[in-house]
Amino acid sequence: MKNRYSLLIIVLFTLVSCKKDNQENFGKSTDTETTKKISGQELFEGKGNCVACHKPDQKIIGPSIAEIAKIYKENKGSIVAFLKEEAEPIVDPSQYDIMKTNFAITKTMSDEELQALEDYIYSYSK
Template identity: 45%
Template sequence: MKKIYVFCMLTLASSIISCGSDPKKTDNNSPEVNPETTVEETKTKADFPLAEQGKALFEGEGTCVACHKLDTKVVGPSIQEIVAIYKAKNASIATFLNEASEPIVDPSQYSIMKANFAITKNMKPEQRLALEQYMMSLAP
């Protein structure tokens, strides 16, 4: 309860301080913000609330980054290719990472990916969902 009170007080103080400032002015350390970009970034964060957690898993304990890059096939297919196929087939990457569905992107690579299931199957369902959201958030 105390944390909520502190958060509310900080939010209120921030609002009061910023009321008199000119939104078009920026200091030398802050780039000018394009309102359209801000709306899009907010939309992305709202659509993929676990994406930051997914990024940490993708680059860390999930070891995904060793085989998957954004737009280049390395060992495995690119993230963009994976996301495009999963979107087109209305399938779940998280379900695949739990080894509960068949490979749909490049079945010939399945034996290589199978080694990583030891990692992804031991993740919590929310972590697998976070990986999926991170990958989906990168798609054009």
């Protein structure tokens, strides 16, 4: 019987402690990622793994970042729309099937992350 009361006290203490934290942070963002500026370069080289196929000034598997930026700028295309699979490829359509495998990664990215990637790519336009 004593064990039941001890367990009950522990559970109540835990609930009360959690409730207090929630009330103190009510209405405040506790997610540090939303307040931190997302780096397109970090996404390109990390989470997106874009660097595996795209280099700044040379074609490896896919076109260079500079070429992507130039062509999308000239055609007023949306890199974000392409990465969401909402737009056709305009740089090298013959490589589209290879790129399609990466949409599994880009579709998990937020709009803010995709915009950061686009901004990073456009930083290579001349």
